[in-house]
Amino acid sequence: MNTPTLTTHVVAFTPARSLWRSGPLAEVALALHALGEAHPDLLVLDDGSGRVIDLDLRGSADDVLARLAPSAVAEAAPTESAGDADTAGSNAARGRGRPRLGVVPREVTLLPRHWDWLGSQPGGASVVLRRLVEDARRASAEADRARQAVEAAYQAMSTLASHLAGFEEASRALFAHDLAQFTACIAAWPEDLRSHLVRMAQRGLAPADAGT
Known part of the structure; x- marks a missing residue:
């Protein structure tokens, strides 16, 4: 967040x-x-x-x-987690002029066969994991954007309108990506609130969804 x-x-x-x-x-x-x-x-x-x-x-x-104003955060030197297959000698392995990646060490729990496979890949486990994550991020970027937009609309609606008639029905329509039904469910809500929530909901709907 x-x-x-x-x-x-x-x-x-x-x-x-x-x-x-x-x-x-x-x-x-x-x-x-x-x-x-x-x-x-x-x-x-x-x-x-x-x-x-x-x-x-x-x-x-x-x-x-x-x-x-956001607090200034001191940049920590990148380190690897103890369970990473390519941690040993990571500082020594960093050659002169090798850029610091700004990586954040966190624990990753995998089965032995996963570590064995990662260790056999060029660049070591960290490089492979970063590449896999980046590939997955690109592949799911549009779906993630839509999901996050719908969740944001629901968060706002829960805060502003959970006491209003039709809230449950509107929630179901929102997560079903049914913009027409969602709009109908909140038709009696205050105008400013209704306009704001419809605008937020539209961010999470693909053109095919919005055509219903």
Whole structure:
């Protein structure tokens, strides 16, 4: 899950589920901060993930922005996990000028025959695993995008509309990729909310799905 940044596009809804404002997180946070104690009980959501963003509005505008800015993370030297077949002497094996890949060591549990096969491949286990993962990412990129978009729409809908009539039916239609049925299920919901959720749902539907 990506951490929201100052430029993350967000939406803010009122308790009545009217759209109060949308735009970059920094802009929306400062607008909310400017209202002071008079601000309504708004829900601010990441437009990409559908998740609620909790804003700390204490202090000055600069204080608010400072808390939203992503923390600097020191780059750690890449290491390999102890169970990797090509870990032995990895630092020594890195020749002069060999680029650091920025890899993150985590435990991988495989059967002995898997380790045997990986160890027999050119480049060693880590190189082969990275290549396999990249190939799988490319092959499933479109399906992953659609799945994540539908999950984001459901996350937003659960936060904003779980109390509204038709929520269960709308959820089933969403995961069935039935845009027409989804739109019909939420037809009586507040206009801003309905428009926002339909727009999010459309991100996860292929043209063939949207034609039903």
